[in-house]
Amino acid sequence: xxxxxxxxxxxxxxxxxxxxxxxxxxxxxxxxxxxxxxxxxxxxxxxxxxxxxxxxxxxxxxxxxxxxxxxxxxxxxxxxxxxxxxxxxxxxxxxxxxxxxxxxxxxxxxxxxxxxxxxxxxxxxxxxxxxxxxxxxxxxxxxxxxxxxxxxxxxxxxxxxxxxxxxxxxxxxxxxxxxxxxxxxxxxxxxxxxxxxxxxxxxxxxxxxxxxxxxxxxxxxxxxxxxxxxxxxxxxxxxxxxxxxxxxxxxxxxxxxxx
Amino acid sequence: xxxxxxxxxxxxxxxxxxxxxxxxxxxxxxxxxxxxxxxxxxxxxxxxxxxxxxxxxxxxxxxxxxxxxxxxxxxxxxxxxxxxxxxxxxxxxxxxxxxxxxxxxxxxxxxxxxxxxxxxxxxxxxxxxxxxxxxxxxxxxxxxxxxxxxxxxxxxxxxxxxxxxxxxxxxxxxxxxxxxxxxxxxxxxxxxxxxxxxxxxxxxxxxxxxxxxxxxxxxxxxxxxxxxxxxxxxxxxxxxxxxxxxxxxxxxxxxxxxxxxxxxxxxxxxxxxxx
Numbered sequence: 050x051x052x053x054x055x056x057x058x059x060x061x062x063x064x065x066x067x068x069x070x071x072x073x074x075x076x077x078x079x080x081x082x083x084x085x086x087x088x089x090x091x092x093x094x095x096x097x098x099x100x101x102x103x104x105x106x107x108x109x110x111x112x113x114x115x116x117x118x119x120x121x122x123x124x125x126x127x128x129x130x131x132x133x134x135x136x137x138x139x140x141x142x143x144x145x146x147x148x149x150x151x152x153x154x155x156x157x158x159x160x161x162x163x164x165x166x167x168x169x170x171x172x173x174x175x176x177x178x179x180x181x182x183x184x185x186x187x188x189x190x191x192x193x194x195x196x197x198x199x200x201x202x203x204x205x206x207x208x209x210x211x212x213x214x215x216x217x218x219x220x221x222x223x224x225x226x227x228x229x230x231x232x233x234x235x236x237x238x239x240x241x242x243x244x245x246x247x248x249x250x251x252x253x254x255x256x257x258x259x260x261x262x263x264x265x266x267x268x269x270x271x272x273x274x275x276x277x278x279x280x281x282x283x284x285x286x287x288x289x290x291x292x293x294x295x296x297x298x299x300x301x302x303x304x305x306x307x308x
Numbered sequence: 309x310x311x312x313x314x315x316x317x318x319x320x321x322x323x324x325x326x327x328x329x330x331x332x333x334x335x336x337x338x339x340x341x342x343x344x345x346x347x348x349x350x351x352x353x354x355x356x357x358x359x360x361x362x363x364x365x366x367x368x369x370x371x372x373x374x375x376x377x378x379x380x381x382x383x384x385x386x387x388x389x390x391x392x393x394x395x396x397x398x399x400x401x402x403x404x405x406x407x408x409x410x411x412x413x414x415x416x417x418x419x420x421x422x423x424x425x426x427x428x429x430x431x432x433x434x435x436x437x438x439x440x441x442x443x444x445x446x447x448x449x450x451x452x453x454x455x456x457x458x459x460x461x462x463x464x465x466x467x468x469x470x471x472x473x474x475x476x477x478x479x480x481x482x483x484x485x486x487x488x489x490x491x492x493x494x495x496x497x498x499x500x501x502x503x504x505x506x507x508x509x510x511x512x513x514x515x516x517x518x519x520x521x522x523x524x525x526x527x528x529x530x531x532x533x534x535x536x537x538x539x540x541x542x543x544x545x546x547x548x549x550x551x552x553x554x555x556x557x558x559x560x561x562x563x564x565x566x567x568x569x570x571x572x573x574x575x576x577x578x579x580x581x582x583x
Contacts, residue, residue: 198394204362205466206384207411215411219398296398296446 086266095270102267105255106274109240112168112251113278116175117236121229124180128187132221133213138192149181154242161247171243171251178239179232186228190221223297226290233282241275312470312502313338313361318370319527320356329527330356334370336521336530340469341500345513347559348523349566354506356528358474361504362386375469383470384412387463391475393455395447401458402443405430408466415466433461436498437491453484457491464495473505477512486544489515493541510559514552515542522559525566532562 068088074080075087082090095102127145130137153174160170194216202212244253252271259267291298318334321327331353338344346354359365360372363379372379387408395404409415409426419426434440437457439450447455456476463471477485493516496503507513513520514536522532534555538546546552 195392195394197390197392200359200362200364201388201390201394201463202407202411203364203382204384204386204388204472205408205412206382211411215407216396219396222398294398296448299448 083263083265086269090266091269091273094266095273098267098270102252102255102271102274105250105252105271106278108168108250109171109237109244109252109275110278112171112240112244113175113233113236113282116172116240117179117233119172119176120180120183120232120236123176124183124228124232125187125225127180127184128221128225129191129213129218131184132188132191133209133217138188145181145184153178153239154246157243157246160243166247166249168248168250171240171248171253174243175236175239178242179236182228182231182235183225186224187221190224191217194220223290223294226286226294229286230283230290233286234279237275237279237282310340311337312340312342312375313504314371314373315361316371316373318360318367318372320353320360320365320368331360332527332529334360334528334530338502338504340502343496343503343505343516343518345505345507345517345520346523347507347510347513347520347563348528349525349563350508352523352525352566353528354508354523355474357523358388358472358504358506361470362388362472385469386472387466387468387470388472388474389456389459389463389476391478393447393452393459395455395458395462397446397448399447400444401434401439401447401450402427402430404447404458405434405461405465407462412466430461430465433465434458436495437461451484453480453488456480456484456488460488460492460495464499464501467499467501469502471501471503473503473507475507475509476505478507478509485509485512490541490543492516497540510556510563511547513559514538514555515547520555520559522562522566531566534559 072087072089075085086094127141131141131145132138156177157170157174160173164170164173191213194212198216199212202216207215240251241253241256244251245257246253248254252275256268256271259265259271313336315334315336319329319332321329334357336344336357346357348354356365360367361374361379363372363374363382366380374383375385395401396407399407406426409419409430415426431440431443434443434457437460439454439457442450442454447458450458456479460476463473477488480488489512496516505513505516517536520534520536521530522534523529524531536555538549538552
């Protein structure tokens with residue numbers, strides 16, 4: 050099969066297969082709706098309640114992207130610092146590891162005490178969950194510049210800053226973009242966690258409320274929307290990645306005749 | 309005689325005094341425009357010598373003078389090329405060659421004004437080594453031999469006073485290697501920059517150099533110096549001349565003598581090659 054067609058058809062087939070198995074299992078085993086609703090029922094609810102779902106989902110999307118942007122900025126700066134300075138690496142890395150090991154669910158109540166219920170804790174949770182992979186990847190890209198290449202540049206009179214600018218940063222871009230794809234999905238996890246625990250708006254809130262009212266099909270409809278948004282954002286960053294770092298993926302880059 | 313590089317009584321030990329000695333009591337001078345090759349058994353500190361001359365490593369004792377100045381930090385008048393071409397895959401071939409203009413003073417301050425001139429110099433050099441038509445390609449689209457040519461161009465484009473080559477052709481196949489000997493020789497004859505070539509290929513050393521130095525096994529010392537008086541340009545036929553062959557054999561013997569005694573059994577003399 051054609052490679053390009055396969056990238057679309059293959060996952061679609063998997064999804065269809067999953068849905069069919071799910072539907073039939075529910076019918077055959079007579080699973081009650083408040084335990085596991087059939088996908089056809091979820092689809093119906095999704096269409097019926099699209100307005101409230103979209104209201105909450107768009108808010109979640111906004112929160113997630115805000116937290117993500119924050120994570121990109123902070124993660125990049127931290128990564129550059131840790132990756133280009135031995136001292137910063139020694140001092141900051143263990144702290145970062147420790148920080149990343151803290152379950153973010155446990156941090157949400159603290160954030161609520163500081164900033165109140167609502168958007169701010171959700172943005173911050175999204176940020177806290179997603180800046181780490183960005184920082185680590187950027188640092189890795191910078192720290193693994195080949196020693197010989199470093200020698201070449203130093204013997205040309207390059208300063209440390211030159212080496213970071215000319216080699217370190219371009220070289221860490223593939224790592225950076227790979228981390229963006231991970232970070233955006235983590236960002237969704239963060240904002241939804243926070244909304245579930247303490248918010249009055251957002252898809253997480255919607256799900257908590259629906260679950261409390263035993264409207265399980267609505268919970269699943271909301272979950273489907275979260276998953277779809279996650280895939281969509283992932284695809285956006287995968288597309289940007291292909292455009293920006295074709296050289297790393299060895300796709301043909303046209304530099305143009307004039308250089 | 310105008311000396312560009314003077315290394316006098318230089319020792320270097322990794323991990324400070326009294327630790328592993330890499331090179332010991334090195335004495336070596338290179339005239340301006342001379343092509344010097346340094347050969348030696350593996351691990352003899354040839355690459356350490358490179359780093360010492362370029363100021364990337366400070367000597368533990370002794371002094372290094374390059375262009376009438378004591379070397380105290382990384383030099384800015386040097387071009388370097390290694391076994392690995394070390395090209396930047398996100399840049400086109402031409403942009404890779406332009407790199408020295410972006411970082412080396414005084415060029416980096418003139419780049420904005422003289423970009424067109426610098427670019428034509430880079431293209432000229434790429435033409436000279438026979439890959440002008442690939443200037444706008446990505447490095448990873450080029451073969452290993454072509455990449456090494458690009459690397460050579462990058463080390464020469466800013467017209468450094470001193471070119472340091474650390475086994476630049478070691479990873480190439482025999483045909484490409486011999487082709488690049490000629491490329492390097494031609495460009496050296498045209499521009500007459502000073503060159504120090506570190507290699508373990510004895511034919512390469514004799515083919516290219518005016519003077520060949522033999523280093524001892526670790527800790528590295530200079531144990532012999534040979535002047536190569538073969539006519540230039542040297543061509544493949546030159547390497548078939550008896551003077552060429554006998555010098556290669558002489559070097560070969562001197563390097564074998566550097567091996568630890570236990571390995572001597574299979575030296576060239578023992579198998580009777582020098583009858």
